[in-house]
Amino acid sequence: PSTSPTRSSSGVEAEEQPEISEAYGVTAVPYFVFCKEGKPVDTLEGANPASLANKVAKLAGPANVAQSAAPASLGVAAGPAVLEKVQEMARQNGSSAAESTLKKRLEQLVNSHPVILFMKGNPEEPRCGFSRRVVDILKQEGVEFGSFDILTDNEVREGLKKFSNWPTFPQLYCKGELLGGCDIVIAMHESGELKDVLKEHNIPLRQQGSKIEEPVMSESANEQSPEAIGLTEAQKARLESLTNSNPVMIFIKGSPEEPKCGFSGKVVHILKQEKIPFSSFDILSD
Numbered sequence: 001p002s003t004s005p006t007r008s009s010s011g012v013e014a015e016e017q018p019e020i021s022e023a024y025g026v027t028a029v030p031y032f033v034f035c036k037e038g039k040p041v042d043t044l045e046g047a048n049p050a051s052l053a054n055k056v057a058k059l060a061g062p063a064n065v066a067q068s069a070a071p072a073s074l075g076v077a078a079g080p081a082v083l084e085k086v087q088e089m090a091r092q093n094g095s096s097a098a099e100s101t102l103k104k105r106l107e108q109l110v111n112s113h114p115v116i117l118f119m120k121g122n123p124e125e126p127r128c129g130f131s132r133r134v135v136d137i138l139k140q141e142g143v144e145f146g147s148f149d150i151l152t153d154n155e156v157r158e159g160l161k162k163f164s165n166w167p168t169f170p171q172l173y174c175k176g177e178l179l180g181g182c183d184i185v186i187a188m189h190e191s192g193e194l195k196d197v198l199k200e201h202n203i204p205l206r207q208q209g210s211k212i213e214e215p216v217m218s219e220s221a222n223e224q225s226p227e228a229i230g231l232t233e234a235q236k237a238r239l240e241s242l243t244n245s246n247p248v249m250i251f252i253k254g255s256p257e258e259p260k261c262g263f264s265g266k267v268v269h270i271l272k273q274e275k276i277p278f279s280s281f282d283i284l285s286d
Contacts (some may be wrong), residue, residue: 024173034059102155106163109156111176113146114203118160119170120151127151129263130182131170137189140170142206143198175201246279253284 011022020026024033024040034042034055042055049149112114115138123135123145150157150169161167164178172179176198179185188194193272197206231239243249248271254260256268256278271278 010286021253081101102159103163106159107176109148110163110173110178114175114201115143115145115198117145117147117170118150118156118173119147122149122151123147126171129265133263134170134172134182134185137185137194141195141198142190143203144206174198175205243280245279248276248278250278250280252280252281255282256280 014218024031024043030050032044032047032055033040034044036059041059044051044055066094109118117123117131117134117138119126119134121131126132126135127149135147148156150160157169160171164171165176166181168181170182172181172185179188179194179197186196188197195205242251250264250267250271252259252262252264252267256272259265259268268280
């Protein structure tokens with residue numbers, strides 16, 4: 001409650017007092033009811049400081065009406081406590097409305113296709129290795145899917161992290177449900193679980209080999225001698241020296257400190273997580 005020599009105010013939680021809300025016809029909050037001599041004389045729906053100032057000043061008497069049009073008069077007419085409360089309500093309502101609008105947009109996006117991938121770039125031109133990998137997997141599974149380039153809309157990019165409680169991209173959705181990011185999609189694909197999940201959701205799959213985009217060398221090709229693929233004795237000796245230079249050796253793009261592709265970075269990250277000592281060779285340098 002807030003009081004002054006001639007005015008008093010109090011607040012009611014509309015949902016906790018449904019009989020009061022019904023009696024005064026409250027359909028939205030905040031909702032102001034102005035009473036004089038114990039009887040309702042006016043109402044106001046919404047947190048509008050200027051409108052509230054006008055109504056309070058009008059109710060207070062003719063002496064204040066001349067000032068009531070100025071928003072600053074709210075502090076005089078309604079009191080600092082009411083002013084602060086209304087301004088807080090206005091801020092909360094604005095923030096809540098924006099969040100509600102974004103949430104509705106995100107819900108529409110994740111349900112815009114039976115399968116949709118939120119990625120960096122587009123399926124024709126992925127902008128990161130992880131996005132490219134998931135695109136390749138979906139193509140291998142024979143899935144028709146939609147996509148959204150998060151680099152074109154920062155609001156969606158940041159909002160989706162909270163919406164899905166998943167901080168990284170890409171993000172793959174099926175029938176509005178998050179399946180996961182790159183690592184999870186790879187694991188599901190390799191175990192066959194991804195195909196099962198898609199079938200359970202009645203997602204049509206084109207009949208094709210699961211590895212069509214990953215060329216497989218024949219046994220005879222694997223058994224080719226260094227000479228057959230054009231290696232000199234010097235090159236063969238150098239490669240043998242490199243591959244045997246450390247118990248664990250990785251050939252990557254870039255260095256462990258600055259990987260030049262997502263896949264190289266992922267392998268480095270796994271080795272460091274497992275605390276495995278290793279050496280590396282930057283294939284881009286030779």
